Amino acid sequence: MKLKFLSIVLAGVMITAFSMTSCLNDDIEQVTYTNETSITGFSLGTLWCEMVGTAQDGSDSLYMDTVSFEDYPFTIDQLNRTIENRDSLPVNVDISRVLVDISADTPYIIYGKIKEAGGEATDTLWTSTDSIDFSVAPAEGLSFKVLSMNGIYGREYHVKVNVHKQDPDLLTWSENESEVPFTAQTLIRQKAVYTNGRIYVFGQNGDTPCIEYTTVSANGKANGWTPVENVPANTNTYSAMVWQDKIYFLAGGELYELADDVPQLSADSPADIRLQQLLANATTTNGATYLYAYTEDNRCVTYDGTAWSEDTPDTALPSAGQRFSYAALPLSYNANIARTFLFGTHTDNAGTESGFMAHRLTNESTWNVYDYTQSDTLRCPNIADATMIYYDKKLYAFGGAINSAQHEDYQAPFSTFFASTDNGLTWKPVTEDVTFPSSSFAGKYEAGYALGEGSYSCVVDENNFIWIIWHDGTMSRGRINRLGFLPKW
Structure with a gap:
């Protein structure tokens, strides 16, 4: 750093010190000036920020406005002599003209002023009216130091x-994250599950059931597909799910599990009940866990890890055998109860006004189906090959073509996310931030759609990545940016 001697400041300090000491005699107490040089407070003022507004023609319009950031906390590390805001300012904030408020042991604060990126810093006396350009600061930041009252730099x-x-709120996609195909080349009737760093896809190659898995890393990389051997010939691929850290599925009406990637009959399989579909599962905060299923004679049953019990009769579930999506959330106010959501598609003409949505509490014995008949209700969309995920504290639904009349503006496959923040009661199309890549996903989906139902699957991993697995095993990956930010506290 090129040093510029601040003669006026130093001269003032030294003259004052000389005057005091020259007048001293035995009757006057000598004054010793402090050598403290700490910065004790730092905050920002009002900054310019790029905003998005709406123009007169209804289109998005960019404009600049001022926003106060004085409440953004800055951390002062006195040991390492660093100052920074660990909670970063929003994207598009202009830090080339920054007014700062600094508290220190003396009012004499010197900073290294830089005029352009890579330029040499020049020591400059700071004042509260200085507009400082932090956009050209080196990686370690701008240099600030305090001149003590006895004339020593801290x-x-x-x-x-x-x-x-x-x-931070934008869902960013890697459209071709993995281009490695399934070893079976093509899988339809897909259901994907995630556990222990792996994505497992259950599907059918023609009439042959298959299971393949790939390991995914914390930074969202997949390493190719490995087939599971000896998959039972009568496997119901739509029944795959993770429960109590194991992968369960149905074959021939019986409950199977994957043990070290080997399919085997589960000890939890009921002796006197033939199962048609695994629907969902739920775990309460205190550890109680439940598995929900549908029998071959159209009854809903529940397994609590000890015994199977029949639910209240006459639960209305649509189109047995379809791929259901589910989500289960513990109640915040009661550790003994969790709420489970079940999402599906109506395939009959009478159901085209809305999709299927039901919920139940773990202390209940029946599914409560939502009634979307009220004309002013933001209904659940009726989506072919539907998927529902719980993500970013919301329920999201998407998939193939939509045939519910209320959603005629969003009927194209993979054109829109629908979100619910009230336990699936109302659904709104998402038009900003959380979106699909323009038309490319629809093309990927339609390329496999002619091969049969369920020509894609979707799963969310522990690192908040949304994985979409297409009919040929290629994969797309997305994540809301802030869900990938490392914590700084």
Whole structure:
């Protein structure tokens, strides 16, 4: 750093010190000036920020506006002499003209002013009206130091103003994250599950059931498909699910599990009940766990890990044998209860006004089906090859073509996410941030749609990545940006 001697400041300090000491005699107490040089407070003022508004013609329009950031906390590490905001400023904030408020042991604060990126810093006396350009700061930040009252420079602080490089609320996609095909080449009637760092896809190659898996890393990379051997010939691929850290599925009306990637009859399989479909499962905060299923004679049953019991009769479930999606959430106010959501498709003409949505509590014995007959209700969309996921504290639904009349503007496959924040009671199309890549996903889906029902599957992993597995085994991957930010506290 090129040093510029601040003669006025130093001269003032030294003259004051000389005057005091020259007048001293035995009757006057000597004054010793402090050598403290700490910065004790740092905050921002009002900054310019790029905003999105609506123009007169209804289109999105960018404009600049001022926003106060004085409440953004800055962490001062006195040991390492660093100052930064660990909660980054929003994307598109302009930090080239920054007014700061600094508290220190003395009012004499010197900072290394840089005029352009890569330029040399020049020591400059800071004032509260200085507009500082943090956009050209080096990686370690701008240098600030305090001049003590006895004329000694303190050890410098490095100050950084962190700004998000990505829109934190934007769902970012890698459309061709994996281009490795299934070993079976093509799978229809797919159901994907995730456990222990692996994605397992159950599907059919023609009439032959198959199970293949791939390991995915914490940074969202997949390493290709490995087939599971000796898959039972009568496997119901839509029944696959993870329960109590194991993968369960049905074959010939009996409950199977994967043990070390080997299919085997489960000890939990009921002796006197033939199962047609595994619907969902739920675990309460205190550890109680339940598995919900549908029998071959159209009864709903529940397994609590000890015994199977029949639910209240006459639960209305649509189109037995379809791929259901589910989500289960513990109740925040009662550790003994969890709520489970079941999502499906109406295939009959009478059901085209809405999709199928039901819920139940773990202390109940029946599914409660939502009634979307009210004309002012934001109904559940009726989606072919539907998928529902719980993501970012919301329920999201998407998939193939939509035939519910209320959603005629969103009928194309993979054109829109629908979101619910009230336990599936109402659903709204998402038009900003959480979206699909323009038309490309519809093309991927339609390329396999002629092969049969369920020509894709979807799963969310522990790192908040949404994985879509297409009919040929290629994969697309997405994540809301902020769900991938590392915690700084």
